[in-house]
Amino acid sequence: GENVEQHPSTLSVQEGDSAVIKCTYSDSASNYFPWYKQELGKRPQLIIDIRSNVGEKKDQRIAVTLNKTAKHFSLHITETQPEDSAVYFCAASRGSTLGRLYFGRGTQLTVWP
C-alpha cells in the first residue's frame, strides 16, 4: 500500500512568517493529494488539495506544490496568523472510485504572536 511521510512533526513560527510542511509518498499511482487542518478539539477539515496534473495550487495565503518525479508535495502558508495554529495532515490517494486516503502523521504548527 501507499506510505506517506510528513515532516516536520512540530513547527513553531512567528506571526507573519511563512511555514512549510513537506510530505513524500511511495505509490507512483497516487494522483490526489489533499491537506486537512485540525484545530484543537475540533474535527479535521479540508483546506486545499491538488491533483497530479497540476504542479501548484494557491488559495489566498495557502499553496500546495507537487513534484511527481520526486514523489513529494508541500504545503506553504504565508503571513501566518495565530489562528493558523493547528495540526495539519497531508494525504495521498489513487483517485479511483475504490480508493482511500493514506494520511501522514501530522504536523503541529504553532504561530506565536
Next chain:
Amino acid sequence: EADIYQTPRYLVIGTGKKITLECSQTMGHDKMYWYQQDPGMELHLIHYSYGVNSTEKGDLSSESTVSRIRTEHFPLTLESARPSHTSQYLCASSDLTSDSYNEQFFGPGTRLTVL
C-alpha cells in the same frame, strides 16, 4: 442542516464490555469511514464502506466490526473493550463518484475511555 453525527460523544466503560459507536450522516454520501485518533495525533483508518452492504477493512480493523444496512448509518462495534482501545473515534463520509477526488467530511468524534 447536512452534517455527520456521532453518539455518544463521550463514553467511559469497563474492560470486556461490548460497545457500539453510532455514526449517521445527512450529507447524502455513499462512502463512509471510521478512524481512530489519539488527540492531535495520526489518523488510523479502521473500516470503510462504499455503500449499503459494502464494508472494507482498514489498517486497524482486527478488533472491531462494522455494518452498513442503511446508507446514512455506519455503526462501529467493539466486541470486548480493552484499555488499549482508549482513544478518539472519528466517523467521516464522502461522495462516491467516478473518482475519489472528493472531500472527506468528519464527524465530531467519540472519546472512548476503557478502564
